[in-house]
Amino acid sequence: MNIGEAAKRSGVAAKTIRYYESVGLIPSAGRTAAGYRVYDRRDVETLRFVHRARSLGFPVKDVASLLALWNDRHRASADVRALAEGHIHAIDAKVAELQSIRRTLATLVERCHGDDRPDCPILEGLADPSTGGDCCGGGTA
Amino acid sequence: MNIGEAAKRSGVAAKTIRYYESVGLIPSAGRTAAGYRVYDRRDVETLRFVHRARSLGFPVKDVASLLALWNDRHRASADVRALAEGHIHAIDAKVAELQSIRRTLATLVERCHGDDRPDCPILEGLADPSTGGDCCGGGTA
DNA sequence: TTGCACCTTCCCACCACGGGAAGGTCAAGC
DNA sequence: GCTTGACCTTCCCGTGGTGGGAAGGTGCAA
Known part of the structure; x- marks a missing residue:
C-alpha cells in the first residue's frame, strides 16, 4: 500500500511517517519503480505501536528504544x-x-x-x- | 549598564533578552556609540516582570499582553x-x-x-x- | 601593547512535526 | 489518447523559546 493508506490505517500522518523514516525511528520503506514508498501490514503494525507510544507521551528517542525492545525476543x-x-x-x-x-x-x-x-x-x-x-x-x- | 549586568540583575539570560527584543516583547534598548545595548533600572524591572510571568508558564504572547496591561494606567x-x-x-x-x-x-x-x-x-x-x-x-x- | 572579558550579529540545533511549493505518477473517464 | 484530479516525491520554512558557538569588534587594566 502507499503512504496515504498506511497513514489512514495507522493513525500516523503521512508527513509524520516520512519524518520518522528520516530520523531513523522506522526503517526506510521499500519503493516502487516510480519512487513511491510501499508498506505492508507489518509496517502498519509498527506505525500503530509508535503512534500509541507517542500518544502516551514517550519522546521519539524512547519510542525507538521501545521499538527495539519490542522487536527483541531476548529482551528483559x-x-x-x-x-x-x-x-x-x-x-x-x-x-x-x-x-x-x-x-x-x-x-x-x-x-x-x-x-x-x-x-x-x-x-x-x-x-x-x-x-x-x-x-x-x-x-x- | 550592559546586557550582561541586566541579565544578572533580572535573571533573564543575555541571549534571551536579545531574543525578547527581536520579537518585540520588550522595546529596543538604547545603544552606546560602539553599538552596545544600554539598560537602566526600569528596564531591569521590566525584565524581571517578564521573567516571572514566563516562570509561571505564560506564553511570550501573553506576557506581551500582560506587559501592555502593566504599563496601562487605565487598564481594567x-x-x-x-x-x-x-x-x-x-x-x-x-x-x-x-x-x-x-x-x-x-x-x-x-x-x-x-x-x-x-x-x-x-x-x-x-x-x-x-x-x-x-x-x-x-x-x- | 597585550590580554581578557565583554559585546555584536549570524547561523545551527533542539522537538516533533505541519504547511505549502514545485513537480512527477497513477487511474478513471471521455 | 488526453484531461482531470488525487496521490506521491523532495525541499524549505515556521512553530516556541531558548542554548551553543563562530567570527569579529570594544573596553579596561596591567
Missing part, C-alpha cells in the same frame, strides 16, 4: 519497565510543576476583583512577588 | 484576570491529560513483573491497547 521486561517508570517520573515532575504554578496563579486571581478598575494584585505579584504570595519558591522546577 | 483588572484564568484553564487541561496518561502507564507498569524474561504487558499494551487497559479512550488530548 525489566528494561521496558524501567523506561516506562522513567516516563512516569517525568510526568509526575511536570504535574507537580504545573500544580505549583496553578496554585500561585489561583491565589493571585482570587485576590483580583476583576472589574474595570486598574488595581490588580496579579500584576503586582508579577512585578514584585513578595507582595503576591510566593511563587515557585520551594518549587521543584 | 478584569482583562488581567481573564488572561490569568485562561492560563489556569490551559494548565488544568494539561494536568488532566498528563494524569490520564499516567494512569494508563501505571496500570501497565503494575502488570509488568520487570525481570529478565521477555514477557511484558507494557509492550503488549502498546502493540494492542485492547489487551492493556484503555488508553486515551475518552481522552481530552
Whole structure:
C-alpha cells in the first residue's frame, strides 16, 4: 500500500511517517519503480505501536528504544519497565510543576476583583512577588 | 549598564533578552556609540516582570499582553484576570491529560513483573491497547 | 601593547512535526 | 489518447523559546 493508506490505517500522518523514516525511528520503506514508498501490514503494525507510544507521551528517542525492545525476543521486561517508570517520573515532575504554578496563579486571581478598575494584585505579584504570595519558591522546577 | 549586568540583575539570560527584543516583547534598548545595548533600572524591572510571568508558564504572547496591561494606567483588572484564568484553564487541561496518561502507564507498569524474561504487558499494551487497559479512550488530548 | 572579558550579529540545533511549493505518477473517464 | 484530479516525491520554512558557538569588534587594566 502507499503512504496515504498506511497513514489512514495507522493513525500516523503521512508527513509524520516520512519524518520518522528520516530520523531513523522506522526503517526506510521499500519503493516502487516510480519512487513511491510501499508498506505492508507489518509496517502498519509498527506505525500503530509508535503512534500509541507517542500518544502516551514517550519522546521519539524512547519510542525507538521501545521499538527495539519490542522487536527483541531476548529482551528483559525489566528494561521496558524501567523506561516506562522513567516516563512516569517525568510526568509526575511536570504535574507537580504545573500544580505549583496553578496554585500561585489561583491565589493571585482570587485576590483580583476583576472589574474595570486598574488595581490588580496579579500584576503586582508579577512585578514584585513578595507582595503576591510566593511563587515557585520551594518549587521543584 | 550592559546586557550582561541586566541579565544578572533580572535573571533573564543575555541571549534571551536579545531574543525578547527581536520579537518585540520588550522595546529596543538604547545603544552606546560602539553599538552596545544600554539598560537602566526600569528596564531591569521590566525584565524581571517578564521573567516571572514566563516562570509561571505564560506564553511570550501573553506576557506581551500582560506587559501592555502593566504599563496601562487605565487598564481594567478584569482583562488581567481573564488572561490569568485562561492560563489556569490551559494548565488544568494539561494536568488532566498528563494524569490520564499516567494512569494508563501505571496500570501497565503494575502488570509488568520487570525481570529478565521477555514477557511484558507494557509492550503488549502498546502493540494492542485492547489487551492493556484503555488508553486515551475518552481522552481530552 | 597585550590580554581578557565583554559585546555584536549570524547561523545551527533542539522537538516533533505541519504547511505549502514545485513537480512527477497513477487511474478513471471521455 | 488526453484531461482531470488525487496521490506521491523532495525541499524549505515556521512553530516556541531558548542554548551553543563562530567570527569579529570594544573596553579596561596591567
